[in-house]
Amino acid sequence: MGMPKFKLFGKWSLEDVEVKDMGLKAYISLRPIYVPHTMGRHEHHRFYKSKLNIVERLANNLMRPGKNAGKKTRALKFVKNAFEIIHLRTGENPVQVLVRAIENAAPCEDTTRISYGGIAYQQAVDISPQRRVDLALRFIADGARKAAFSNPKPFEECLAEEIIAAANKSSESYAVQRRNEMERIALHAR
Numbered sequence: 805m806g807m808p809k810f811k812l813f814g815k816w817s818l819e820d821v822e823v824k825d826m827g828l829k830a831y832i833s834l835r836p837i838y839v840p841h842t843m844g845r846h847e848h849h850r851f852y853k854s855k856l857n858i859v860e861r862l863a864n865n866l867m868r869p870g871k872n873a874g875k876k877t878r879a880l881k882f883v884k885n886a887f888e889i890i891h892l893r894t895g896e897n898p899v900q901v902l903v904r905a906i907e908n909a910a911p912c913e914d915t916t917r918i919s920y921g922g923i924a925y926q927q928a929v930d931i932s933p934q935r936r937v938d939l940a941l942r943f944i945a946d947g948a949r950k951a952a953f954s955n956p957k958p959f960e961e962c963l964a965e966e967i968i969a970a971a972n973k974s975s976e977s978y979a980v981q982r983r984n985e986m987e988r989i990a991l992h993a994r
Contacts, residue, residue: 810836812859812899813884816891821900825907831937832858832903840883841876854934858906859883859899861937865945866963882960889964898967905970909943909979910936913990926993940979944970947978 811817818836823829831854840860846852853861866872866879887898894901915926931939947970948963955962969977 810838812837812840813887814838816887816897816899818899821897821903823903823907825910827933828907828910828937830854831933832906834858834899834903839880841880851934854937858902861941862902862945865941866948868945869949882963885960886963886967889961890968893964893968901971902967905944905967905977905979906937906940908973909970909977909983910940911983911986912936913987915990915993926989928990928993940983943979943982947982950978
């Protein structure tokens, strides 16, 4: 008798999910987990956040501004309901859709400020894979938050729409827009 198969929220298998972007493969963790809540065990080790399940990292990004800080159970409920909506709309495993959305929303280039003798100018730089995943998750969470603001639609639906749009590389996705904007600025700063 083998090990029991863990499914995310008791529904979604993480075994058949694949990361196509080779640069991000080591930084998108698809470790089997039932409830993505590790109580911050990664916090005191440098770069351990890349070992954290990607769904938990999305939930952590949803608890960003002010009054939502620390309400992880609420964030996990939003993610769970958004995954149900994604599955209903696409018929795919929502974790696979999320991974595709992260691959499409992760910017490759950014700009940094360099100053020589009092003259400052922008210089294009490559982004590390860890930061690419961080930025993609932040853009997806921000896009869902902005879409839900002063909108009668529930937050779960806005999050699901943002993830699906980013997965399809749609120009309506806030995350994809931000990626394109960053890379366009970096292109001019070369």
